[in-house]
Amino acid sequence: IKISGCINACGHHHVGHIGILGLDRAGVENYQITLGGDAIETATIGERAGPGFDASTIVSAIERAVFTYLDLRLSNRETFLETFRRVGASPFKAALYAGGNEGKTAA
Secondary structure, three states, X not given: OEEXXXXXXXXXXXXXXXXXXXXXXXXXEEEEEEEOOEOOOOOEOOEEOOOEEOOOOHXXXXXXXXXXXXXXXXXXXXXXXXXXXHHOOHHHHHHHOOOOOOOEEOO
C-alpha cells in the first residue's frame, strides 16, 4: 500500500499495488484509491477504482479490498498484484463499493 497526500505524488501512490491519494475537496477530506500499480520492471500506473471515500470509510474500504485478495489468492505465495492481474479489477471494485453510496465522495 502506498499513500500520498502531496500534489507531487511524493508517496508514489500511483505505483502501489493499492494506492491511496488524499485530497481536499472543498474543505472535505477525500481519498482516491488506485489498484494494480507496479514500480518494478513491469511498471504500471494503477487504475483509479472509482469515486473517492471520505475519512470515515477509507479504512473499511481498504480492509474489504485486502479481504477480497485473501479470498481470491491461489496460495500464500501469490501477491496482491499477481492476484489482481489474474482476476482483474472487477472483484476488487465490487468489494470497495459494497454497501451502497454512503461515505463516497466525487473525485
